[in-house]
Amino acid sequence: MSSLLADVKQFLRPSDSELYECRRCGTILDKAADKCPSCGFEDIARYEF
Ligand SMILES: [Zn+2]
Numbered sequence: 001m002s003s004l005l006a007d008v009k010q011f012l013r014p015s016d017s018e019l020y021e022c023r024r025c026g027t028i029l030d031k032a033a034d035k036c037p038s039c040g041f042e043d044i045a046r047y048e049f
Pocket of ligand 1: 025
């Protein structure tokens, strides 16, 4: 049952513990992206909580 611990960790630290913000227009993304979906800028800042 070695996967149980990983499942618990996933539950305790959900994927929304980080966010991404376009450095040009400030659009907030809820997941990683190669470029901003709003303006197409390719420099996305990543933040962790
Ligand atoms: Zn942008």
